[in-house]
Amino acid sequence: MKLKNFIMAVIFFMTANYTGLFAQEDEMNSEPGSEPEIEERVEKALLSGYIRNYMGVLTNGDNNYAIIQNTFDTKIEKQTKNVGFKANSVLYHYPEKDIELTLREAYVDMYFKNMDIRIGKQQIIWGKADGVFITDIVSPKDMREFLLPDFEEIRIGVTGVKSDLYWEDHTLQFIWLPVFSGTRPPEINSIWRPEASFPVMPVFHEDNEKVENSLKNSEAFAKYSLMTSQIDFELMGGYTWDDDPVMHVYKTINPVTKQITALDVYPEYHRLAAAGGSFTFTLGPFVLRGEGAYYSGKYFNSTASELKDSVIEKNYVNYMTGVDFTIWDIKNSTQFIQKIILDHTSDLNDDKFQNLATYLISRDFLNETLNIQFFVYYDIDNKSSLMRPKITYKYADGFDILLAANIFTGSQGKFGQYNDNDMVYSKISYHF
Amino acid sequence: MKILKYIAVLFIAAVITQTAMANSLTGYQIIEKAVNRPAPKTQKATLTMTLVSSSGSKRVREIDQFTNDDSKVEKKIMFFQKPADVRGTSFMNFSYSGDKADDQWIYLPALKKVKRISSDSKGDYFMGSDFTYDDLGDRNPKDDNHEILREETLNGEECYVVSSTPKDKDYMYSKTITWVIKNKWIGLKKIFYDENGDLLKTLNVIDYKNIDGYWIQTIVKMINEKTKHETIMNLSNIKVNDSVPNSYFSERIMKRGIK
Structure with a gap:
């Protein structure tokens, strides 16, 4: 079936090219004097995308391959004064797996004088934070390779309707998602599967791990944003589902020994309401950023004996403050992120305060053909981190060679649990 | 014979007048005239940079x-x-007439969000070219001390040659020398010296056009004399005073x- 999809995709592209659906750049710019007017550039459908080879090797143990992946990303888009469309399909090839063909985005646009409407599968990104998700709760995440893929690849497109209303510097956005889609977790045997320790081998009952497609189960979001010379800010709210299922754990206890003899785990999605905002402004050479949200209806795992399914509902707050600046041609960006569980009790598995910091430094060399970057996530509570040094060389226009590493430190927490997954990797990409 | 004398007198008078005019202009006035020469309120163009x-x-x-330049703020x-x-990336800049720093935003399609960035680093190079952001903007003539060095003909054009030294000693250039075409008030060449006083870059205007009454540099070439890297900027599809409404300068667009 997957092979059939692939063949259909190839036939589609060949047919589209044959029928001249796509504007070729050479065609658009070939004759002097026949260059399109600037506003006419986007009148024809445009084919773009990239081919990429991605290879990663674990530095521990037997130096197994962490990943060998070939990617063919294609985007077709067309815009006129009143309407537009975009389709972004991605084909992933792995040596020992079936070809994976996904549709990252496929939507149509309608443009009015003071309003745009987008209908279809789309990635929607909110907030001012980088690399962390606070008010950015519309598009769920693909966590099959943890937080390592490019952010475009981590976001999962959501099917829905988005409308933007504009007046002066203000924008009011409404989103309705008729179908829920949650986080895509790592596969069972993946090295990125989060560690979970149970006193006995649990039995997972995944029948509840879905949200039925119905109107009452749809999600709704709204955002007001203002972009001015002094400050940019957003206010948001959403009535959504928690993208991650909560593990309801039922214990069977031997009445004589008082020992747990069986664990039945029922993953289940729950409704979540969120409200928050974000801002950014400049102060001399500094760009200051902030973002925060209040979440109501989150379920947390607990060891409280009175809880028959080991979960309890609590509200929590998540916020970020950050600053960007450049010194000696080195770009710096740092963030502090704190999550606070309200009405916290000591039997919760999660701490009341969870503190995280990020730091990015980046510098270009050789007229921006060479970039050296270092990014770190630091889990302050568990003293664990993920360090990501990268060197990117632009060999030619659109052709990039990336050599990088992922280094995990610590022994526990979000990053320390992957301490055996240190890897070096390369990505070689050609954009067209 | 009388006619020859008459011509000679006229020639001498013309030379004296020309010299007097030049002498009556200060270096500051020449640079100010170049910076403030008539410019269109709006402009559309395609910029091709070859590195x-x-x-x-x-x-x-x-x-x-x-x-779109409404004299108080230039929006680009x-x-x-x-x-x-980098296709799909957009960059927006609001430049103010007073001392207020520029506002800048960048949209990166992979991140799908508009980010505000600091305009403080005007010494940064634009897109890997040999032009800094400051080179691309109009530097306030009041920021430098100007001195006429000489008058000379360059590429068939009569030019004033003006030396400009920044008042701020920490500025990235210790000195620039600019060739300004007389009467057109358009720069034809500029030489940049680094903080140590060594030759750093040379800018040559390869072509310029009068479009609807406005002198516009259409092809310029900047050479980094130290690295021998060069950037050629070619402005095409130029339209001036065409419709560029304020609504273009928004997050939506x-x-x-x-x-």
């Missing part, structure tokens, strides 16, 4: 740009078309582009 390394390899960047929005890996 040539010392080994001769070329990289090409193509940008569609729209400008740029849409990157080439190379393919940064994300969507102009149709």
